[in-house]
Amino acid sequence: MDVEAMDRRKSATKTQTEPLFHVAQKHAHPNPIPSLSPAFSTPVHPIRIAKSSESSKPSILPILLPPATLRPLAFRTLTKKHDLMLTSSALQAFATFIGKHCGSGWREEGLAEKVLDEAAKSWKRNGGGVILPGDGDELKSILRNMERSMSGGKPSQQGGLTGQGNFAFGNTVDSTDSITRPGASVREDSEASLGVSVLGVDDDGDNIGSEDPRRWLRIVGAFEQPRLTYNVNQKHFEAASTATSLLPDPSHKTHLFRHRYNLIHQRLLRNESFQSSSVPSARTRYLQRSSLKIATTQQAYNLTHIANLLGRSGSNHLLLGLLAISPSGVLTINDLTGSIAVNIQHARPVPEDGAWFTPGMIVLVDGVYEEEGSSTGHGLDGNRGVGGTVGGKFIAFSVGGPPCERREVTVGISGAGKDGHTSAGGGFGWVDFLGVGSERAAGSAMRKLETIVLKRDSSENPVQGRVRMVICGEVELENAKTLQALKRVLGLHAAEQACQTPMVVVLMGNFVRHAVMTGGSSGGSIEYKEYFDSLASILSDYPTMLQNTTFVFVPGDNDPWASAFSAGAATAIPRNRVPDIFTTRIKRAFATARAEAEKATGKKADGEAIWSTNPTRLTLFGPAQEVVFFRDDMSGRLRRNAVRFRPLQAEKEPISSIVPDQKMIGDAAAMEEGQELSESMEVDIAVETAESHVPTSVARESATSTGLSDLQTARKLVKTILDQGYLSPFPPSNRPVLWDYAGALQLYPLPTALVLMDPEAPPFAVTYEGCHVMNPGPLAPGGRKGVAQWMEYDARTRRGKTREIRF
Template sequence: MSTPKARMMAVRRQIVRTFKKHQLTLQLDATEFLEATLEAQNVPPEDLNDTLENIAAGYVAREGLNLVNKARLEVVLESMQKWTHHLHEKPTRNTLDPHKSQSTLSQAHAPSSSQHHSQRSSLHGRESIDMESMRDGIQEVEILGQNNLENGDHAYHHHSEDQMMMEHEPIQDGEEEEDDVDITELLHVVDAFEMPRWAWASDIKTFTRVDPAKKQKEIEQAHRANGSAHTAPIMNQILGMAEEKTAMFRARYHVLLQRIMRNECFAPPVFTGGMEQDRYLKLTPLKALKGRCGERFLMFGMLVQMSDGKYCLEDADDRVDLVLDNSQNSAGLFTENCFVLIEGQYTDDNVILVETIGLPPPELREETKKVFGNIDFLGAPREMRSEDQLKVIAEEYEDIAFVILSDIWLDQPKTFTTLRTIFEGYSNSTLPLAFILCGSFKSTSFLYNGLESGQYREGFNTLAELISEFPTMATFSYFIFVPGPNDPWGGSILPRPKIPDFYTAKVRSLVKRSIFASNPCRIKYCDQEIVIFREDILNRLLRNCIVPPCGDVLIQKQLVRTIIDGAHLCPLPLTTRQVSWAHDHALRLYPVPDALILADKFEAYNFKYQNCHCMNPGSFPTSDYSWMVYYPSSKRSDICQIPKPTR
């Protein structure tokens, strides 16, 4: 039989373990306060883990800080307590429709809280409440916390009416009551212009959130100090302030550098002998080259072309000229403004005779999350379920599918004929969770005149009417629209904003879950991140290569490796593809996503690289109307085509 002291030590260990899992550090006063609160509320051992998980999640949502002290913890618990008390005064709401009485479907799939959950002790007042109420309390704390952190709304599309209810078996370790899972509520689309911006802080060796309003004030103050004035709001500018351009390249550099320095090839153990240290690679900063002629070095930086046509390597502090005549390159597409590892000899002429060029080593998503698991790079809404629970859900729903098509030319009659056949096929079988329709939605460049504008809008009206002919699909499936090169607005600058509402009103009216997103955009489904990018990137990279591509590797694999290893969707020079300096972080691939859709005119492909499933559906009209289907349960995809009639 355990003693009170042993029980107290077990509780303390559980507290520390749970908060550490959420990347939180407890001060002594916070630990003692939490121990006393748990003891006073008489939380049973079987509820301890869930209770602590919810408290930690609530703290992260509200405070957004890694250090936990008693004062902050008291505020979080008080907020949770107030909201839970408020919940018990509210009537139960129908999950399927808040304006209708309980339907047969909801009765079968959504038992009431009193039937479905036993009453448990908690931290929200003197009365015992169930764990579901505690989770709702956490959600309210989370809403308050996001307001504190962002001073704005999340950029995601969340639909909660007329949901498809699906039963799900217990998903937590240990004993957990049966839970209903609405799979449609586990999908969120994140717009590029609303993604949180994170900058690397070298002094504390982590990422810190950039507040756009604060950044704007700092820039304006600097300009006023220099006698100039810039008053345009930072979020309303196309490219951003001039300072943003330098910050953009520095951000790309530091994201990759910190990743390199944690790679096992560059990070020797601290306590090793000299011979052991020599087995590891060492980066040399460019400013350390001076006076060391004749030596060979390994360097990291950005490839830059000077006004005289020569190429140089540039890091955060210096630059050095390069001689590329006899260089050998590994697999990858190397262009100006891409970041590379270069090995070569420093000469008396203060140039590097380049021997090899390579991409920085990649890092698995799992490894990144181990280090920065507490940082929300994506900006999707927080789920009450843990990552492990969401992973189990994704794996168990094997029939969930995303149908991906690119170049849906709405000015071509053949497009609608083929789409009708595809919709008929899916409506008579398993309904996809989402249709991802990438542009261009016009076969030629958009001309800004009345005739073109009317025809473009009419194309979407016709598409809306076609989808509405399949009521179940129009009601329950998501339709996600991503603009392409020929679509209006945004020009040639990345990221591209969504297609204007003027053209899409009928689609949004007839298709319940239609979402018009930016390019690129991201989907959060369960525990997975899916990146969608519509760009003819391969041909652009090939036209701008500094050195010829490696001939031993398929060109599409070199493309994917360039993008993932470089942690950026568009590693092209700005003279070739303009990028909004203030929103370059929306093109960043860090951490590596679970799935990457590179919608390109190049032939369709699908393969896995660094545990990321990479795919290109190809151009719908020029590939004999083929498309791609992605299955998140198994992280695989299939290339599909309508069978040709046999004679």
Template sequence: MVSSMRSAIVRVFSTKYSLTLPASALNYIEQVLTENEIPEDEWNTGLEFWAKEYLKGEDSSSLVSLSALRRAYEVLQLGTNEDADDIDPSEINVEAHFAVVDSFDMPPVRFDPVRGGFTTARSGPSLAGQASSRASYLRERWGIIKEIILRNENFTPPALGGHDRTNYLKLTSTRNLLGRAGQLFLLFGMLARDPEGRLCLEDGDGRVRLDMHDAVPGEGLFTEGCMVLIEGEYTIDETVRVLAMGHPPSEKREVSRGLHGHIDFLGTGAVSLKEEQKYLPTILANTQVSFVVLSDVWLDHPRTLPALRRMFEGYTQAAEYKPMAFVLCGNFTQRGWEGEDGLKRYTNGFNALTDLLLSLPTLLSSHFIFVPGPVDPWSSSTLPRPPLPATFTSRLTQRIPKARFVSDPCRLKYFGQEIVICRQDLMGKMMRGLVGSKQDPGVDMKRYLVQTVLDQSHLSPLPQATRPTLWEYDHALRLYPMPTALVLCDKYERYELTYEGCHVFNPGRFVSGGGGGGASDSEGGEFEWAMYYPATGRSERSALTLE
């Protein structure tokens, strides 16, 4: 049976269409034929359609790649435009279109400012990083946002001449300021400090000092490390007297996807915007699909496991509404891993959680994703943060089939949607590092935080001294193209809002309920989390009370 199946595959792909099949691709085709119980007399017909669909792909080559082969199979599942109406989207296997992406597995996609596009580096990134990476990752970040600015309608000159041609906004480089004292300029660059500790603006050509006494900041939070637009007057002492400061405009996901749909940012295969639209009926039909997100799951707290059991049992009572994935974010203990019994607390906590999940077998078809917190082992303040070590998690991963420990941040891919999960106390760090913000007593700090992060297209718009990042893994912290949803798990109070089409929410602390203080807050018995529904692109608060 196996030999005849392989012969049919080789006959169609290799002999007829001159395609070379590596072992991984050959095994995948066999797996699909076997799992779907395709009769032998239909092998050739199905393989013919599959090979033709593969050759239609933008990145098809004579050496068959597994990602392109998967994408061709997904397109065949969804059907073509002509026969899309004949397919019941609720019958498509949504599990085949779900993936968890670790930051350290993402391809090293670099931005080339000369070509104004993205390329994938030939060599993989290094944890230590080369000295040249120290400068290049900031230059890439600056270049990406500059391209977004120049595509914005306010910065694009009209195609034809006329009076309107003089009204569009023009950026000036710091290199072109010398000898032009007394004139007003619009600059774009990164807020930083010079060797004397004075605030300055850096761009791709140089640096200029800033005088902030008359500055009027716009909406958002402004810290060192932010890329900002500044309007000001260049003075005779080679300083810019800042009059106004604002964040760069953001770019909606569909615009970015239309420009860079051929780039595989996640390593799961590039999908064009046109192909992505085919997924929409399936996503809308599967309204029962949901993701549960919990933060600060303190396994050493006496009331956490009873609360988790109550929550899990609630989801097992309605099998059709069982979540596809449970995302549990750290910290996983109250006091971290240091101390005499720190490591023992972690081991006992995850062993107890394993026993709890094994007692609910109907729940084990869901995915369980664990994201480390700021004080979990062996973490540091550097991002991206590696997964929890196998020392504490081996028993759980061996017994729970769909459990996975991933980095912080990580990403979930569901059809064409991208959900970014990040566990860091970002609000506190941004507030402590403020250079300026709008002085308004009624300001909504939650909206300002969300606006800042998405306008910066980055999860950590902070300097290395405040929030170190691995230089060659900075691409894993990008928010470009803008994700479908962003989960900012923070010890700050819970919230949910939508900005430029991206739904952003903080589930709040699971243990402390209201997200306010320490463990004593949960003595009243309230525990909260969030549920995200891909069909609507929205989240909702969930909570329970222990009697």
């Protein structure tokens, strides 16, 4: 009887279950839009399938949102846009409400800023004051009314709340359009991941052209950037799962190398020169002619892993790996599969004298593998495959850096539209590298906003002066000449009208000549604070600058507290900002200037001083523009650690002894060498037309060999760093790096501009692969009395130039 009852129960369950599965299959909706880039495994953006009006509202999974995490967004939305002061209790109320009704999409889908924006508008309509308390009944009533109108994590307009405004960039869709075009709602939601409201766009878009560009300015420190790692299996970036620490597990050091290698490896595989094709494209032929001369006879280059060299003695291979020095003092190349000794006795750099190659760099090496014990030679260090080292040696013929990738290719900008706006294609367009919004979500909207504000196409530009960034390097506060030069530069810009003052003034260290608290002439902490107090007195003489300009301070290796332990040696990077104990007087000067402006004009001044990290990033209009600031003695470190190749003349002597016509060979060799030098920087068409803005006094010495050498040195430095895509391509013994924060040193995607403050390199402004690299040089250059030099960067043209003035 029990067996029969069980059989009847199973049959009843089966008859009740089968119709449910049939219904589920009937109503299942396949994904109508595939991935935009299946070859790169670009993740598919979630597509909302149109449902009937009878369908239920989308469910939101509540999360626990800490108030500290919501604080930056609440400050930008409520304080910057609506001029409301937020108390801690109100921030807690908003965090609880947003975490409950917006869920995990509060940031990426732009749900939180919509809630904060609607709450601020409701508060103003009800006659609320400047301070928004959280313990009152007014805010609780607003949140209760908003809770009844929430739909899918967004406040519905049917609940009596205001809409998003008329300035929606043409992405609003009505109810019928959402039914006929399922992708329309996706575009609206994706562009709201950064959200125009986050950047303070009002409902009235007609007055947007008269706004201050600083409204869309944001400083992102090295310790504030999102920690992203490249997933090789999914071929996409994902957030790091481990917690950050200044003393992490030793495995994080290995992960640092693996991440650098994986980034460059996937970048190479996406290059057309490493993709086989039956019909070579024009781009492939161009790269073979200009930058990659490693194997010009091939249609596509094939990389070989070091572990796959075993058993293939005498064959030619192209390796991608990290240059390093073995414990026995032998130069080796390492990848994820193994290590092998490299013989560069007959190797030539590519391009010739166009880049530096030091241990710690990831390079491409073309050559022949020779097994250990073969007739042609033996292993350089005598190892036989122990510890992942492949026995034998690799005789290199050519050594070159991995080709750089333009920013447009990385973020997937495919082309320009009728209005000059760009549309996103493949690549990593959905990745938010800096926490200001991804290219696919907000790029086109921000570029349209950038065009409106900066008025690029208009002959009359009322904000012509406001788009400038003044960059001063090596501001040594203990040097009287530096302070005089700074006074002259600030006085020059303070004499301009308030609407013409620069948007940003960047002061880059070292702020003292010697390391602080190491027994040097710079003294201790008391003397260091006095230096900044003297700077505060200088800044107080120019209240117009303090009221209308953002000052950014980027420290150097000699600034505290890291210099107290390094004793003048290279400190670990990224390094933190100057401690607050030394900057109180400068903050007080800015507060006084703002108070005086508000008392005199009745308007609130928003000038501020931002003490940032080294390196630091400046974003303008979200992902539209990115400027990286980095202070480092890089050129000197490259010269000290660079691998030396045999001089080119040494290889030409035996050839010239055989050929009878010596003069003809010499002329041909000179022409070939000059052609290689001119073509080495032709990877980008923009480089051909790039201007190197040298100081006017040096420009008067035109046609001198020194001027040409400075330009060549600048291009060599720029190509070395941008090809590596990393700000510190050195061994940890030469330049220590904080392993968990090494992502702040990545130059991927390439920034719009890079300010590389190197006092040992000449001032320059060079464009390479669409990235404009500048070196302002010291503010008071040595050997030139009474001269102040600085760099001015124009955000409209995205170009910089060196300026100087006498004092």
